[in-house]
Amino acid sequence: MSSNLTILNKAFTAERNALSRLFQKVSRTMAADDLLQMLWLRIQRVGDNPPIHNGKAYLYRLASNLAVDQGRAEARMERLQAEARSILYGDESTPDVEQAFLAREELERVMAAAERLPEPTRTVFWLNRMKDVPLRDVAVMLGVSRTTVEKHIRRAITLLGDARNSHDCSRHG
Protein backbone atom coordinates (compact mmCIF):
# COMPACT_ATOMS: atom_id res chain seq x y z
CA MET A 1 0.00 0.00 0.00
CA SER A 2 2.35 2.73 1.20
CA SER A 3 4.87 2.16 -1.52
CA ASN A 4 6.38 5.66 -1.33
CA LEU A 5 7.29 4.97 2.26
CA THR A 6 8.89 1.67 1.32
CA ILE A 7 10.95 3.28 -1.44
CA LEU A 8 12.12 6.13 0.79
CA ASN A 9 12.92 3.94 3.75
CA LYS A 10 14.99 1.72 1.51
CA ALA A 11 16.82 4.74 0.08
CA PHE A 12 17.33 6.09 3.60
CA THR A 13 18.94 2.86 4.75
CA ALA A 14 21.21 2.77 1.72
CA GLU A 15 22.25 6.44 1.96
CA ARG A 16 22.45 6.67 5.74
CA ASN A 17 26.23 7.02 5.94
CA ALA A 18 26.47 9.49 3.08
CA LEU A 19 23.70 11.60 4.64
CA SER A 20 25.39 11.48 7.98
CA ARG A 21 28.58 12.90 6.47
CA LEU A 22 26.56 15.57 4.71
CA PHE A 23 24.76 16.55 7.91
CA GLN A 24 28.00 16.90 9.84
CA LYS A 25 28.60 20.16 8.01
CA VAL A 26 25.08 21.51 8.29
CA SER A 27 24.54 22.50 11.85
CA ARG A 28 26.54 24.06 14.61
CA THR A 29 24.19 22.98 17.36
CA MET A 30 22.75 19.67 16.23
CA ALA A 31 24.55 16.39 15.81
CA ALA A 32 24.30 14.59 12.47
CA ASP A 33 22.42 11.78 14.18
CA ASP A 34 19.72 14.15 15.38
CA LEU A 35 19.28 15.51 11.88
CA LEU A 36 19.05 11.97 10.51
CA GLN A 37 16.33 11.30 13.05
CA MET A 38 14.46 14.43 11.92
CA LEU A 39 14.84 13.37 8.30
CA TRP A 40 13.45 9.96 9.10
CA LEU A 41 10.43 11.55 10.77
CA ARG A 42 9.84 13.70 7.71
CA ILE A 43 9.97 10.60 5.52
CA GLN A 44 7.25 8.98 7.61
CA ARG A 45 4.96 11.90 6.81
CA VAL A 46 5.33 11.62 3.03
CA GLY A 47 2.03 10.53 1.47
CA ASP A 48 1.48 8.20 -1.46
CA ASN A 49 0.31 10.78 -3.90
CA PRO A 50 2.00 11.53 -6.25
CA PRO A 51 4.02 8.32 -6.47
CA ILE A 52 7.78 8.66 -6.17
CA HIS A 53 9.93 7.14 -8.90
CA ASN A 54 13.41 8.12 -7.93
CA GLY A 55 13.66 7.42 -4.21
CA LYS A 56 17.24 8.62 -3.89
CA ALA A 57 16.60 11.98 -5.58
CA TYR A 58 13.52 12.56 -3.46
CA LEU A 59 15.40 11.62 -0.32
CA TYR A 60 18.14 14.15 -1.07
CA ARG A 61 15.58 16.83 -1.74
CA LEU A 62 14.05 16.16 1.67
CA ALA A 63 17.53 16.25 3.20
CA SER A 64 18.40 19.56 1.57
CA ASN A 65 15.09 21.12 2.65
CA LEU A 66 15.80 19.99 6.17
CA ALA A 67 19.28 21.51 6.03
CA VAL A 68 17.92 24.83 4.77
CA ASP A 69 15.22 24.90 7.46
CA GLN A 70 17.79 24.09 10.08
CA GLY A 71 20.10 26.86 8.83
CA ARG A 72 17.27 29.42 8.99
CA ALA A 73 16.24 28.27 12.43
CA GLU A 74 19.81 28.69 13.64
CA ALA A 75 20.16 32.14 12.10
CA ARG A 76 16.93 33.19 13.84
CA MET A 77 18.19 31.69 17.08
CA GLU A 78 21.46 33.63 16.78
CA ARG A 79 19.68 36.93 16.16
CA LEU A 80 17.50 36.24 19.16
CA GLN A 81 20.45 35.51 21.43
CA ALA A 82 22.22 38.65 20.19
CA GLU A 83 19.16 40.68 21.08
CA ALA A 84 19.00 39.09 24.54
CA ARG A 85 22.67 39.88 25.03
CA SER A 86 22.25 43.52 24.12
CA ILE A 87 19.34 43.84 26.55
CA LEU A 88 21.46 42.35 29.34
CA TYR A 89 24.72 44.12 28.65
CA GLY A 90 23.78 47.06 26.45
CA ASP A 91 25.58 47.94 23.23
CA GLU A 92 26.87 50.98 21.41
CA SER A 93 23.39 52.07 20.39
CA THR A 94 21.95 52.04 23.91
CA PRO A 95 23.98 54.31 26.17
CA ASP A 96 24.08 52.55 29.50
CA VAL A 97 21.34 52.39 32.08
CA GLU A 98 21.80 55.27 34.46
CA GLN A 99 25.16 54.57 36.10
CA ALA A 100 25.64 50.87 35.52
CA PHE A 101 26.98 49.95 38.92
CA LEU A 102 25.51 49.48 42.34
CA ALA A 103 26.15 51.70 45.32
CA ARG A 104 29.02 50.66 47.53
CA GLU A 105 26.94 49.31 50.42
CA GLU A 106 24.62 47.43 48.06
CA LEU A 107 27.62 45.84 46.40
CA GLU A 108 29.03 44.80 49.76
CA ARG A 109 25.81 43.04 50.72
CA VAL A 110 25.82 41.26 47.35
CA MET A 111 29.45 40.20 47.79
CA ALA A 112 28.72 38.77 51.23
CA ALA A 113 25.76 36.86 49.81
CA ALA A 114 27.92 35.63 46.92
CA GLU A 115 30.42 34.23 49.42
CA ARG A 116 27.59 32.34 51.12
CA LEU A 117 26.09 30.83 47.94
CA PRO A 118 26.02 27.07 48.41
CA GLU A 119 27.27 24.57 45.85
CA PRO A 120 26.25 23.62 43.24
CA THR A 121 24.26 26.84 42.87
CA ARG A 122 27.49 28.77 42.97
CA THR A 123 29.26 26.90 40.17
CA VAL A 124 26.16 26.78 38.00
CA PHE A 125 25.64 30.52 38.34
CA TRP A 126 29.32 31.34 37.87
CA LEU A 127 29.51 29.33 34.63
CA ASN A 128 26.43 31.05 33.23
CA ARG A 129 27.06 34.62 34.41
CA MET A 130 30.86 34.89 34.49
CA LYS A 131 31.84 32.41 31.82
CA ASP A 132 28.83 33.07 29.60
CA VAL A 133 28.10 29.37 29.15
CA PRO A 134 24.59 28.57 27.84
CA LEU A 135 22.49 26.60 30.30
CA ARG A 136 22.34 23.48 28.16
CA ASP A 137 26.16 23.35 28.16
CA VAL A 138 26.29 23.96 31.92
CA ALA A 139 24.00 20.95 32.31
CA VAL A 140 26.35 18.83 30.23
CA MET A 141 29.47 19.98 32.07
CA LEU A 142 28.06 19.26 35.49
CA GLY A 143 26.13 16.16 34.50
CA VAL A 144 22.80 17.45 35.80
CA SER A 145 19.50 18.10 34.09
CA ARG A 146 18.61 21.27 32.30
CA THR A 147 15.75 21.90 34.77
CA THR A 148 18.11 21.61 37.72
CA VAL A 149 20.46 24.14 36.18
CA GLU A 150 17.64 26.61 35.63
CA LYS A 151 16.49 26.15 39.23
CA HIS A 152 19.97 27.00 40.54
CA ILE A 153 20.18 30.12 38.38
CA ARG A 154 16.86 31.40 39.76
CA ARG A 155 18.00 30.63 43.26
CA ALA A 156 21.28 32.53 42.84
CA ILE A 157 19.57 35.57 41.33
CA THR A 158 16.99 35.57 44.11
CA LEU A 159 19.55 35.21 46.93
CA LEU A 160 21.82 37.91 45.54
CA GLY A 161 18.95 40.20 44.62
CA ASP A 162 17.30 39.88 48.03
CA ALA A 163 20.62 40.53 49.77
CA ARG A 164 21.02 43.68 47.75
CA ASN A 165 17.50 44.90 48.50
CA SER A 166 17.64 44.09 52.21
CA HIS A 167 18.51 47.18 54.18
CA ASP A 168 18.70 45.20 57.36
CA CYS A 169 21.98 43.42 56.93
CA SER A 170 22.27 42.02 60.44
CA ARG A 171 19.89 39.15 60.00
CA HIS A 172 21.92 36.55 58.21
CA GLY A 173 24.21 33.92 59.65
Place this chain on the structure above:
Amino acid sequence: MTGFNATSDRAATQEARHWIARLASGDITEPEMAAYRHWVADAHHHAVFQHELKLWRSLSVIGEHLAPREPVGQQAARRRRQGLFVVSGLAAAACLAAFLIGPDVWMRLHADHRTGSDIRAFTLADGTQAVLDADAAIAVHYGAYTRTVELLRGRVWFDVRHDPEHPFRVEAAGSVTEDIGTAFEVDYRATGGVETTVESGVVRVSGRAGGQSIILTAGQRALWQHTGQITRQADVVAERVASWRDGQLVLTAVPVKVVVSAIARYRSGLTLVVDHLDDLPPVTAMVDLRKPDDALNALAAGAHLRLYHLPGNTVLVRRSGEKKT
Protein backbone atom coordinates in the same frame (compact mmCIF):
# COMPACT_ATOMS: atom_id res chain seq x y z
CA MET B 1 12.26 56.25 36.78
CA THR B 2 12.03 57.67 40.25
CA GLY B 3 9.79 57.28 43.23
CA PHE B 4 9.16 53.55 43.30
CA ASN B 5 10.25 51.14 45.92
CA ALA B 6 11.83 48.19 44.21
CA THR B 7 11.38 45.85 47.12
CA SER B 8 7.71 46.59 47.62
CA ASP B 9 6.52 44.72 44.57
CA ARG B 10 7.63 41.16 45.10
CA ALA B 11 5.70 39.76 42.16
CA ALA B 12 7.18 42.19 39.63
CA THR B 13 10.65 41.63 41.09
CA GLN B 14 10.37 37.89 40.66
CA GLU B 15 9.10 38.37 37.12
CA ALA B 16 12.02 40.65 36.30
CA ARG B 17 14.43 38.03 37.63
CA HIS B 18 12.70 35.38 35.59
CA TRP B 19 13.28 37.43 32.44
CA ILE B 20 16.90 38.06 33.27
CA ALA B 21 17.47 34.33 33.76
CA ARG B 22 15.73 33.56 30.48
CA LEU B 23 17.66 36.25 28.55
CA ALA B 24 20.93 34.84 29.89
CA SER B 25 20.01 31.20 29.28
CA GLY B 26 21.32 31.07 25.72
CA ASP B 27 18.11 29.45 24.50
CA ILE B 28 15.32 32.00 24.86
CA THR B 29 12.63 31.43 22.23
CA GLU B 30 10.79 33.87 20.00
CA PRO B 31 7.46 33.56 21.85
CA GLU B 32 9.29 34.20 25.12
CA MET B 33 11.03 37.25 23.69
CA ALA B 34 7.67 38.58 22.53
CA ALA B 35 6.24 37.96 26.00
CA TYR B 36 9.20 39.78 27.54
CA ARG B 37 8.73 42.81 25.28
CA HIS B 38 5.05 42.91 26.15
CA TRP B 39 5.80 42.66 29.87
CA VAL B 40 8.54 45.30 29.86
CA ALA B 41 6.45 47.79 27.90
CA ASP B 42 4.68 48.54 31.18
CA ALA B 43 6.41 51.50 32.84
CA HIS B 44 6.42 49.99 36.30
CA HIS B 45 7.75 46.65 35.01
CA HIS B 46 10.40 48.52 33.09
CA ALA B 47 11.58 50.30 36.24
CA VAL B 48 11.71 47.07 38.25
CA PHE B 49 13.55 45.35 35.41
CA GLN B 50 16.16 48.13 35.22
CA HIS B 51 16.63 47.88 38.98
CA GLU B 52 17.33 44.11 38.78
CA LEU B 53 19.40 44.51 35.62
CA LYS B 54 21.73 46.86 37.43
CA LEU B 55 22.59 44.06 39.84
CA TRP B 56 23.11 41.61 36.98
CA ARG B 57 25.53 43.99 35.26
CA SER B 58 27.35 44.80 38.48
CA LEU B 59 28.14 41.14 39.08
CA SER B 60 31.04 41.40 36.66
CA VAL B 61 32.99 43.32 39.30
CA ILE B 62 32.57 40.66 41.97
CA GLY B 63 33.39 37.66 39.81
CA GLU B 64 35.99 36.23 42.14
CA HIS B 65 33.49 36.06 45.01
CA LEU B 66 31.42 33.70 42.91
CA ALA B 67 34.18 31.46 41.58
CA PRO B 68 33.78 27.77 42.43
CA ARG B 69 35.84 26.59 45.38
CA GLU B 70 36.58 23.23 43.85
CA PRO B 71 37.44 22.39 40.26
CA VAL B 72 34.40 21.95 38.07
CA GLY B 73 35.76 18.69 36.67
CA GLN B 74 35.70 17.06 40.10
CA GLN B 75 32.18 18.20 40.82
CA ALA B 76 31.10 16.70 37.54
CA ALA B 77 32.88 13.43 38.22
CA ARG B 78 31.02 13.10 41.49
CA ARG B 79 27.74 13.85 39.91
CA ARG B 80 28.35 12.35 36.54
CA ARG B 81 25.52 10.57 34.85
CA GLN B 82 26.15 10.87 31.19
CA GLY B 83 29.85 11.67 31.04
CA LEU B 84 31.61 14.98 31.00
CA PHE B 85 31.75 15.41 27.29
CA VAL B 86 28.96 15.50 24.86
CA VAL B 87 28.90 15.27 21.14
CA SER B 88 27.65 18.31 19.34
CA GLY B 89 27.22 19.00 15.71
CA LEU B 90 30.18 20.97 14.47
CA ALA B 91 32.76 19.37 12.25
CA ALA B 92 35.37 22.10 12.20
CA ALA B 93 38.75 21.66 10.63
CA ALA B 94 41.64 21.69 13.04
CA CYS B 95 45.08 22.64 11.90
CA LEU B 96 47.21 22.80 15.03
CA ALA B 97 50.50 20.99 15.17
CA ALA B 98 50.00 17.51 16.54
CA PHE B 99 53.35 17.37 18.22
CA LEU B 100 53.89 19.68 21.13
CA ILE B 101 57.54 20.17 21.86
CA GLY B 102 59.19 21.35 25.05
CA PRO B 103 60.94 24.69 25.48
CA ASP B 104 64.00 25.16 23.35
CA VAL B 105 67.36 26.63 24.19
CA TRP B 106 67.05 29.76 22.09
CA MET B 107 63.95 30.79 23.99
CA ARG B 108 65.69 30.29 27.28
CA LEU B 109 68.46 32.67 26.25
CA HIS B 110 66.25 35.45 24.97
CA ALA B 111 63.21 35.52 27.21
CA ASP B 112 62.95 37.81 30.21
CA HIS B 113 59.85 36.07 31.44
CA ARG B 114 58.73 32.65 30.44
CA THR B 115 56.37 29.95 31.65
CA GLY B 116 56.53 26.18 31.50
CA SER B 117 53.33 24.34 32.22
CA ASP B 118 51.79 26.97 34.50
CA ILE B 119 50.08 30.34 34.14
CA ARG B 120 51.97 33.20 35.81
CA ALA B 121 51.47 36.90 36.36
CA PHE B 122 54.37 39.34 36.13
CA THR B 123 54.52 43.04 36.89
CA LEU B 124 56.79 44.80 34.43
CA ALA B 125 59.06 47.70 35.41
CA ASP B 126 56.42 50.35 34.62
CA GLY B 127 53.65 48.65 36.59
CA THR B 128 52.06 47.02 33.55
CA GLN B 129 50.56 43.63 34.34
CA ALA B 130 51.42 40.73 32.09
CA VAL B 131 49.80 37.33 32.56
CA LEU B 132 51.59 34.62 30.57
CA ASP B 133 49.68 31.53 29.58
CA ALA B 134 51.52 28.22 29.90
CA ASP B 135 54.37 27.80 27.42
CA ALA B 136 54.70 31.50 26.63
CA ALA B 137 57.75 33.76 26.62
CA ILE B 138 58.35 37.50 26.36
CA ALA B 139 61.38 39.77 26.14
CA VAL B 140 61.06 43.28 27.54
CA HIS B 141 62.79 46.21 25.80
CA TYR B 142 62.00 49.43 27.62
CA GLY B 143 63.79 52.44 26.13
CA ALA B 144 63.87 56.17 26.72
CA TYR B 145 60.91 56.80 24.41
CA THR B 146 59.15 53.50 23.96
CA ARG B 147 58.09 50.42 25.85
CA THR B 148 58.36 47.41 23.60
CA VAL B 149 57.57 43.85 24.62
CA GLU B 150 58.53 41.10 22.25
CA LEU B 151 56.22 38.09 22.34
CA LEU B 152 58.48 35.17 21.55
CA ARG B 153 55.77 32.58 21.78
CA GLY B 154 52.42 31.64 23.26
CA ARG B 155 49.86 34.13 24.45
CA VAL B 156 49.91 36.90 26.97
CA TRP B 157 47.30 39.24 28.38
CA PHE B 158 48.39 42.79 29.22
CA ASP B 159 46.87 45.43 31.42
CA VAL B 160 48.89 48.42 30.43
CA ARG B 161 49.89 51.26 32.77
CA HIS B 162 48.92 54.26 30.76
CA ASP B 163 51.77 56.58 29.83
CA PRO B 164 51.28 58.70 26.72
CA GLU B 165 54.95 59.75 26.74
CA HIS B 166 56.06 56.15 26.31
CA PRO B 167 53.85 54.21 23.92
CA PHE B 168 53.44 50.52 24.74
CA ARG B 169 53.93 48.08 21.89
CA VAL B 170 53.82 44.30 21.61
CA GLU B 171 55.77 42.83 18.73
CA ALA B 172 55.18 39.24 17.63
CA ALA B 173 56.64 37.84 14.43
CA GLY B 174 56.24 40.85 12.11
CA SER B 175 53.16 42.28 13.78
CA VAL B 176 52.87 45.24 16.11
CA THR B 177 50.04 45.78 18.57
CA GLU B 178 50.13 49.26 19.99
CA ASP B 179 48.29 50.21 23.13
CA ILE B 180 46.20 53.30 23.42
CA GLY B 181 45.37 52.76 27.16
CA THR B 182 44.00 49.31 27.51
CA ALA B 183 43.85 45.61 28.47
CA PHE B 184 44.33 43.10 25.69
CA GLU B 185 45.59 39.65 24.73
CA VAL B 186 48.16 38.79 22.07
CA ASP B 187 48.32 35.17 20.91
CA TYR B 188 51.32 34.11 18.81
CA ARG B 189 49.92 30.96 17.30
CA ALA B 190 51.63 27.74 16.37
CA THR B 191 50.49 28.38 12.81
CA GLY B 192 52.55 31.58 12.63
CA GLY B 193 49.68 34.06 12.78
CA VAL B 194 49.27 36.56 15.60
CA GLU B 195 45.85 37.23 17.06
CA THR B 196 45.05 40.30 19.13
CA THR B 197 41.89 40.56 21.24
CA VAL B 198 40.93 43.67 23.19
CA GLU B 199 39.30 43.45 26.61
CA SER B 200 38.98 47.17 27.21
CA GLY B 201 40.27 50.39 25.67
CA VAL B 202 41.74 50.71 22.21
CA VAL B 203 44.74 49.23 20.39
CA ARG B 204 46.20 49.53 16.94
CA VAL B 205 47.46 46.43 15.12
CA SER B 206 49.91 46.88 12.27
CA GLY B 207 52.85 45.22 10.54
CA ARG B 208 56.36 46.10 11.65
CA ALA B 209 57.08 46.87 8.03
CA GLY B 210 54.28 49.42 7.99
CA GLY B 211 51.35 49.19 5.59
CA GLN B 212 47.85 48.29 6.71
CA SER B 213 46.75 48.97 10.26
CA ILE B 214 43.55 48.31 12.16
CA ILE B 215 42.11 49.93 15.29
CA LEU B 216 40.40 47.60 17.73
CA THR B 217 38.13 48.36 20.68
CA ALA B 218 36.66 46.18 23.44
CA GLY B 219 35.57 42.74 22.29
CA GLN B 220 37.19 43.11 18.88
CA ARG B 221 39.73 40.74 17.43
CA ALA B 222 42.15 40.78 14.50
CA LEU B 223 44.52 38.25 12.98
CA TRP B 224 47.88 39.24 11.51
CA GLN B 225 49.41 36.87 8.99
CA HIS B 226 52.87 36.48 7.47
CA THR B 227 51.73 38.09 4.29
CA GLY B 228 51.26 41.30 6.28
CA GLN B 229 47.53 41.01 5.87
CA ILE B 230 45.42 41.91 8.90
CA THR B 231 41.85 40.70 9.07
CA ARG B 232 39.09 41.38 11.56
CA GLN B 233 37.75 38.22 13.21
CA ALA B 234 34.34 37.68 14.79
CA ASP B 235 33.91 39.74 17.94
CA VAL B 236 34.08 38.11 21.35
CA VAL B 237 32.46 39.00 24.65
CA ALA B 238 34.93 41.38 26.31
CA GLU B 239 34.57 39.61 29.64
CA ARG B 240 35.75 36.38 28.10
CA VAL B 241 38.99 37.76 26.70
CA ALA B 242 41.89 35.66 27.97
CA SER B 243 39.53 33.54 30.06
CA TRP B 244 42.45 31.12 30.56
CA ARG B 245 43.81 33.58 33.15
CA ASP B 246 41.81 32.12 36.03
CA GLY B 247 42.83 28.56 35.18
CA GLN B 248 39.48 27.51 33.75
CA LEU B 249 39.17 27.02 30.03
CA VAL B 250 35.70 26.93 28.51
CA LEU B 251 35.49 25.01 25.27
CA THR B 252 32.30 24.86 23.24
CA ALA B 253 32.09 22.47 20.30
CA VAL B 254 35.84 22.32 19.81
CA PRO B 255 37.64 19.63 17.75
CA VAL B 256 39.21 16.93 19.93
CA LYS B 257 42.67 17.59 18.53
CA VAL B 258 42.50 21.23 19.58
CA VAL B 259 41.38 20.27 23.08
CA VAL B 260 44.28 17.83 23.39
CA SER B 261 46.82 20.47 22.39
CA ALA B 262 45.20 23.03 24.69
CA ILE B 263 45.53 20.65 27.65
CA ALA B 264 49.01 19.55 26.60
CA ARG B 265 50.27 23.08 27.05
CA TYR B 266 49.61 22.80 30.79
CA ARG B 267 51.11 19.36 31.31
CA SER B 268 54.67 19.15 32.56
CA GLY B 269 55.51 16.17 30.35
CA LEU B 270 55.31 15.63 26.62
CA THR B 271 51.95 14.89 24.99
CA LEU B 272 52.07 13.15 21.65
CA VAL B 273 49.13 12.56 19.36
CA VAL B 274 49.91 9.47 17.32
CA ASP B 275 46.60 9.00 15.56
CA HIS B 276 44.41 10.87 13.20
CA LEU B 277 41.70 12.64 15.25
CA ASP B 278 40.13 14.91 12.66
CA ASP B 279 36.89 13.02 12.23
CA LEU B 280 36.10 12.63 15.94
CA PRO B 281 33.04 14.60 17.00
CA PRO B 282 33.81 17.93 18.67
CA VAL B 283 33.50 18.27 22.43
CA THR B 284 32.12 20.78 24.89
CA ALA B 285 33.92 20.96 28.20
CA MET B 286 35.18 23.02 31.05
CA VAL B 287 38.85 22.27 31.58
CA ASP B 288 40.57 22.91 34.89
CA LEU B 289 44.02 23.90 33.74
CA ARG B 290 45.48 23.40 37.20
CA LYS B 291 44.80 19.68 36.83
CA PRO B 292 45.69 18.98 33.22
CA ASP B 293 46.18 15.23 33.75
CA ASP B 294 42.67 14.85 35.14
CA ALA B 295 41.36 16.89 32.23
CA LEU B 296 43.15 14.64 29.76
CA ASN B 297 41.73 11.53 31.44
CA ALA B 298 38.22 12.97 31.36
CA LEU B 299 38.65 13.88 27.70
CA ALA B 300 39.89 10.37 26.91
CA ALA B 301 36.87 8.82 28.64
CA GLY B 302 34.40 11.06 26.86
CA ALA B 303 35.93 11.28 23.41
CA HIS B 304 36.96 7.69 22.72
CA LEU B 305 40.65 8.19 23.19
CA ARG B 306 43.16 5.91 24.83
CA LEU B 307 46.15 7.22 26.77
CA TYR B 308 49.44 5.39 27.09
CA HIS B 309 51.65 6.60 29.90
CA LEU B 310 55.37 6.39 29.23
CA PRO B 311 58.28 7.15 31.57
CA GLY B 312 59.11 10.82 32.01
CA ASN B 313 55.46 11.86 32.25
CA THR B 314 55.02 11.43 28.53
CA VAL B 315 51.58 10.49 27.26
CA LEU B 316 50.68 9.01 23.91
CA VAL B 317 47.18 9.79 22.70
CA ARG B 318 45.46 7.34 20.36
CA ARG B 319 41.91 6.59 19.36
CA SER B 320 40.43 3.73 21.31
CA GLY B 321 39.89 1.59 18.24
CA GLU B 322 36.36 0.39 18.70
CA LYS B 323 33.31 1.28 16.60
CA LYS B 324 32.63 0.17 13.06
CA THR B 325 35.76 -1.88 12.46
